[in-house]
Amino acid sequence: xxxxxRKMTVCMLAGLLACSSLLGMSAHAEExxxxxNYDRWEEAIPSQAGYLAARSVSGQDLGISDxxxxxxxFRDAYDQFFIADSKNNRIVVTNSDLTEVVMIMEExxxxxxxVTTLKQPEGIYVAPETDLVYIADYNNSRVLVCDYDxxxxxxxxxxxxxxxxxxxxxxxxxxxxxxxxxxxxxxxxITTGAAMFNNEGEFQGYYGANTVEATSAVIANYFWxxxxxxEMRSRTSRTVPSxxxxxDLDDEGFIYTCTQSTSQKKDTxxxxxxxxTNLFSSLETSWGDVxxxxxxxxxxxxxxxxxxxxxxxxxxxxxLDLTSGRVFQYDEEGNLLFIFxxxxxxxxxxxxxxxIESIGNNILVLDTRKNTVTVFEETDFGRIVHExxxxxxxxxxxxxxxxxxxxxxxxxxxxxxxxxISAALxxxxxxxxxxxxxxxxxxxxxxxxxxxxYRSEWLTAHIRGVVAVLILLVIAGFxxxxxxxxxxxxxxxxxITRTDERKREEEG
Amino acid sequence: MMxxxxxxxxxxxxxxxxxxxxxxxxxxxxxxxxxxxxxxLWFVASxxxxxxxxxxxxxxxxxxxxxIPYIVQTIILFCTWVVGNWSICTLLEGEGTMKNIFIYxxxxxxxxxxxxxxxxxxxxxxIRDEAVFIDAVHIIGLLWSxxxxxxxxxxxxxxxxxxxxxxILLTICAMLIMLFLLVLLLSxxxxxxxxxxxxxxxxxxxxxx
Numbered sequence: 145x146x147x148x149x150r151k152m153t154v155c156m157l158a159g160l161l162a163c164s165s166l167l168g169m170s171a172h173a174e175e176x177x178x179x180x181n182y183d184r185w186e187e188a189i190p191s192q193a194g195y196l197a198a199r200s201v202s203g204q205d206l207g208i209s210d211x212x213x214x215x216x217x218f219r220d221a222y223d224q225f226f227i228a229d230s231k232n233n234r235i236v237v238t239n240s241d242l243t244e245v246v247m248i249m250e251e252x253x254x255x256x257x258x259v260t261t262l263k264q265p266e267g268i269y270v271a272p273e274t275d276l277v278y279i280a281d282y283n284n285s286r287v288l289v290c291d292y293d294x295x296x297x298x299x300x301x302x303x304x305x306x307x308x309x310x311x312x313x314x315x316x317x318x319x320x321x322x323x324x325x326x327x328x329x330x331x332x333x334i335t336t337g338a339a340m341f342n343n344e345g346e347f348q349g350y351y352g353a354n355t356v357e358a359t360s361a362v363i364a365n366y367f368w369x370x371x372x373x374x375e376m377r378s379r380t381s382r383t384v385p386s387x388x389x390x391x392d393l394d395d396e397g398f399i400y401t402c403t404q405s406t407s408q409k410k411d412t413x414x415x416x417x418x419x420x421t422n423l424f425s426s427l428e429t430s431w432g433d434v435x436x437x438x439x440x441x442x443x444x445x446x447x448x449x450x451x452x453x454x455x456x457x458x459x460x461x462x463x464l465d466l467t468s469g470r471v472f473q474y475d476e477e478g479n480l481l482f483i484f485x486x487x488x489x490x491x492x493x494x495x496x497x498x499x500i501e502s503i504g505n506n507i508l509v510l511d512t513r514k515n516t517v518t519v520f521e522e523t524d525f526g527r528i529v530h531e532x533x534x535x536x537x538x539x540x541x542x543x544x545x546x547x548x549x550x551x552x553x554x555x556x557x558x559x560x561x562x563x564x565i566s567a568a569l570x571x572x573x574x575x576x577x578x579x580x581x582x583x584x585x586x587x588x589x590x591x592x593x594x595x596x597x598y599r600s601e602w603l604t605a606h607i608r609g610v611v612a613v614l615i616l617l618v619i620a621g622f623x624x625x626x627x628x629x630x631x632x633x634x635x636x637x638x639x640i641t642r643t644d645e646r647k648r649e650e651e652g
Numbered sequence: 653m654m655x656x657x658x659x660x661x662x663x664x665x666x667x668x669x670x671x672x673x674x675x676x677x678x679x680x681x682x683x684x685x686x687x688x689x690x691x692x693l694w695f696v697a698s699x700x701x702x703x704x705x706x707x708x709x710x711x712x713x714x715x716x717x718x719x720i721p722y723i724v725q726t727i728i729l730f731c732t733w734v735v736g737n738w739s740i741c742t743l744l745e746g747e748g749t750m751k752n753i754f755i756y757x758x759x760x761x762x763x764x765x766x767x768x769x770x771x772x773x774x775x776x777x778x779i780r781d782e783a784v785f786i787d788a789v790h791i792i793g794l795l796w797s798x799x800x801x802x803x804x805x806x807x808x809x810x811x812x813x814x815x816x817x818x819x820i821l822l823t824i825c826a827m828l829i830m831l832f833l834l835v836l837l838l839s840x841x842x843x844x845x846x847x848x849x850x851x852x853x854x855x856x857x858x859x860x861x
Contacts, residue, residue, distance in 0.1 A: 185715050583707055592708035596779045 176493065177486040184559055184586045186434045192555045194473065194482030194526035195507060197492030200516040201242045208236065208245055211515040215265075216280075216318070217501045218509060221272035225501065227510070227517070228268040228279070233261060235268060235279060240503060242517060248278070252294045260296065262288070267330070269317035278327065280316035287316050287329055289345075300327060303347030308339070318390050319447075323397055328352075335387040337420075338401075352401050352416045354385040357408060388414075394455040398423070402431075402453040404466060412450050413463060429478040432465050448472075456502040458534055464509065469494035471509060471520070473495075475533045479560060482529070484520060485509065492518065505530070525554045532564060541568040561587055566590045575601060658683045665759045669799045672755055673807035684751065687758035694761060695726040697768040709783065733757060736826035737805065739755035741819055746809030756808045760800035767793020 181191035203210040211233035219225055223240035237251035252260050267280030276297060279288040289298040302314035318330035325343030328351055337353035356362060362383050369377055386405035393399055399416045413431040415423040432448025451466040459476035469487035474480055484491045495513035502508065505522035522530070532547035545568035551561040562585030569578040570590070575598035582591035603610065654675060658663060661681045665672040699722050702714075715739050734757060738750045746757070770793075771786050778785060806816040 588708050588710040592780045593707075595708050596781075598775070599779070 146237065175484070175486075175590045176488065176490045180483060181555075181557070182434060182480055183557060186430070188434075189557055191483075191557065192525045193484060193523055194529060195471075195520040196523055197485075198506075198519045198521040200518040202516045203236075206236070206238060206242070206245050208248065211236070213512045214498070214510055214515060214517075215512055216267045216499045217272055217510045217517065218268045219501050219503055220270035221275070223503060225503075225508070225517075226268045226270055226277065228265045230264045230266060230282070230512075231263065233263060235262070235265060235277070242508075242519065247379045249279075249290075249294055252288060252290055252296050254296045260288075267316065269320045271325075273323055274325070276321070278319045278321055279320040280329065282315055282317060285314045285316075287319050288326065289327075296572045298345050300329070300341055303339075303341075305347045307349060308347055320391055320399070321395055322393065322399070328391065328399070330388060330390065332387070335358075335384045338388060338391065343527045352388060352391075352399065352420055354388060354403055354408065354411060356383055356385045358382055359407075376630065388452070390452045392453050392455050394459065395457075400453050400455055400461065402450040402463060404449040404451045406447055406449065409447075412448075413453060413461070424478060426433065427478040429480070431463055431474075432472055433470075437468075451497065452499045454502055456507075457504065458530065458531055459537075460530070460533075461499050462502060462507060464497050464500040466497060469497055471500060471507060473507075476537060479533075481533065482526060492520070494518070522539070525551070528554070529558070536560075536564045536567070541571045545569060545572075563587060563590065566594065570594050570597070573597070654679050656681065658686055661703075662686060662762065665756075666762050666800065669796075671804050673800075673804045675784070676759075677752075677807050677810075682752070682755040682759065684755060687755045690758045690761060690765060691694045691727060691730055694730075694768075695722060695764050697772075698722050698726050700772045701768050704772055706778070708780055709775050709786075726826060730757070732827045732830055733823065736830060737819070737823040739808050740822045740826050741805075744809075744811075744815070744819055744822075745790075746811065746819070747810035752808050753805075756804035757801060760804040761797055763800065764793045764797035767796075 175193055175196065177277045179191050179193045180188045183189045209232070211227070211229050214227050215230045216228040217225055223238075225240070225242060226248055227236045229236050229240065233250065237249065238244065246311045248255055250261060252262075254260055262279065262281050263283035264281075265279050266282040267278075269278040270276070271278070275292060277290050277292065279290070281288050284644070285302060287300040288296060288351040289300070290296045302308070302310075312331075312333055315332050317332050319327060321327045322473040326348070327341040328338040329341070329346075330338050334350070335353070337350035340348045340351045342348055365380065367570055369380065372380070377410045386403050386408045388401040389404040391401040397418070401414045401416060403412045403414075405412065409430075411422060411425065413424060413429075417423055432450055436445040436447035438445050446467050448468065448470075449466045450463045450472075451577055452464040454462045456462060460481065461474040461476065461478070463472045463474070465472060467487075468485075470483055470485045472480065473482045473484075484492075485497075489495075494509065494511045496511060497509055498512045500507065501510075505527065507520040509520065510516075511518065514572075524627045528547050528550045532544045532551055535544035535547065537540075541564070544564050548564040548568070551558050552565075555561075562581050566578045566581035566585055566587070567590065569575075569581060570593060575594050578594035579591055579598060580593055582588075658681075661676060661683075665682075668675070699719075702722070703717070716815055734750065734754045737753050737757075738748070740746075741748060741753075753811075767789050770789050772790065774786050802816060802820070805811070805820060806813070809816075809819065811819060
């Protein structure tokens with residue numbers, strides 16, 4: 145009896161285990177945070193995950209000593225990753241899977257034969273055209289330009305030019321170089337934009353400065369300065385724009401900058417053309433979280449601060465938010481695609497993020513406190529959204545129709561899918577369908593275009609009926625008037641002009 | 653003579669901006685029932701205007717529907733106008749009673765209310781490029797009602813042209829003051845309520861513990 149009972153229990157347990165493992169296989173991997181997106185009214189609503197954290201890589205996973213406050217990561221033309229390991233004073237180069245170290249750059253050979261080392265390298269860039277490595281060597285106050293074999297080609301130090309105030313220090317934090325070999329350097333203490341050097345290392349000026357937003361405090365400050373004395377003025381705080389924090393280049397050579405600031409709300413992400421004009425200035429996108437979140441424990445408002453920006457191969461803009469540890473992914477036109485990541489200890493959560501990089505469909509985030517690189521992999525949902533977005537932005541509305549329908553099966557709240565379907569159906573000539581989806585997407589502009597087509601189509605089809613009804617209405621109107629005239633006398637009292645006549649008649 | 657029915661008086665007042673209201677005053681005509689219907693129609697029209705407009709003309713669709721703003725923007729606004737005008741014009745030797753001001757002002761609003769219904773109707777057949785027709789209807793309705801309202805105030809109080817303008821401006825000031833006092837009163841009551849509620853919770857807590 146007892147034995148039998150035990151047997152039964154074991155059987156049941158085994159069955160349960162099998163069931164649960166089956167369930168586990170069919171269910172999707174869950175993130176430890178609530179995945180959300182913003183709806184038409186810019187309110188957070190639950191959404192599907194576009195990316196899932198797959199693994200995190202530390203220095204020991206790569207077979208070397210742990211990273212120490214790494215601050216930048218960059219992918220070169222051969223899909224190798226360069227990680228600026230700041231406190232270890234080295235550059236770690238890994239393979240594309242982040243499984244093994246290809247080389248470690250620590251000592252550099254100068255042209256005169258001497259050897260130089262790094263002191264807290266903060267930024268790293270590798271030019272795909274020339275294969276030159278640009279290292280922002282923070283504490284050595286220089287930008288080191290070398291080749292893959294650590295031979296120093298050029299060294300950019302504090303310029304002697306009059307344009308660069310000699311009282312200022314030269315502490316490079318981020319560096320990039322465009323196709324022409326111009327080098328752009330973000331300096332922590334410069335608010336007038338990135339310092340720009342030509343390919344000879346000569347100082348050219350500044351690029352991509354932010355402007356001061358005319359907030360009420362700034363205007364009040366300006367007013368007080370007008371009427372105060374010089375002495376008072378020297379004691380007030382100066383109004384300066386926020387300096388840019390990081391930047392990246394896209395395939396066409398446009399420079400994208402981001403600004404990590406609590407006071408600046410506009411233009412925290414900019415797309416600059418070679419003249420330095422912001423091409424995103426007319427966008428209504430609010431980069432990062434729409435509204436600051438108030439935390440009563442710390443009595444602080446947590447507002448998004450974009451600390452790094454990265455343009456992936458298919459043109460999507462990935463913004464890294466220092467405050468919340470979240471990545472906000474936008475398409476090339478500034479439409480929000482996905483939000484992922486969090487501020488926590490688990491995989492996919494961060495303590496203090498510093499840099500973001502992408503490879504194919506994966507996104508890598510560097511955490512300077514956890515000393516790890518976290519790899520996010522695209523989900524099925526993410527893949528379909530990306531496919532549809534690329535087609536849609538390229539103008540292939542009809543080709544994007546099928547992917548958009550699939551997107552809706554995953555997430556019925558995804559507004560851009562409704563817009564995409566509406567556009568595709570409009571091109572297709574299905575005006576009624578286009579109107580339906582435009583209404584679901586809450587887009588009067590699209591509805592207007594679909595309705596225009598629908599109306600002209602309807603008029604062409606029913607022109608005889610419309611004309612017949614119009615003629616009938618006119619005839620009916622005349623008939624009614626004739627009938628009323630015959631059976632009802634007009635109220636003479638009502639007509640003031642004829643009251644005198646009537647009066648005379650009555651008297652007579 | 654001029655023994656018109658209520659319906660005919662409405663037509664007469666609306667189509668004779670200059671002497672229509674004078675005639676009405678002379679014959680002591682005008683129906684309170686009709687006036688209330690007009691104001692209610694205005695209230696309904698304002699809801700139609702916001703909820704049943706052609707979708708292609710929406711600037712941004714609302715997520716929530718709240719009826720309070722519609723009541724405030726039509727019925728309360730009109731009542732404030734009547735009360736404000738009455739209080740100003742009793743001081744300025746106006747001859748109109750509150751009831752007459754209500755009736756005449758309501759009659760004056762007819763073209764505007766009608767234009768809203770016409771706009772809502774047209775918006776379902778026009779596209780954005782043709783919005784100029786809707787604008788035309790809107791402007792005509794607004795101007796017509798404006799002239800009628802001026803004429804109504806002028807007749808009901810037997811004012812001169814300049815005095816009417818002054819009275820209307822003062823009425824607007826009076827309306828603003830009334831709204832200000834209303835808001836003040838509401839916030840005051842809210843504070844009293846919060847005070848009472850906190851006392852209640854405090855006592856309830858003490859009793860429990």
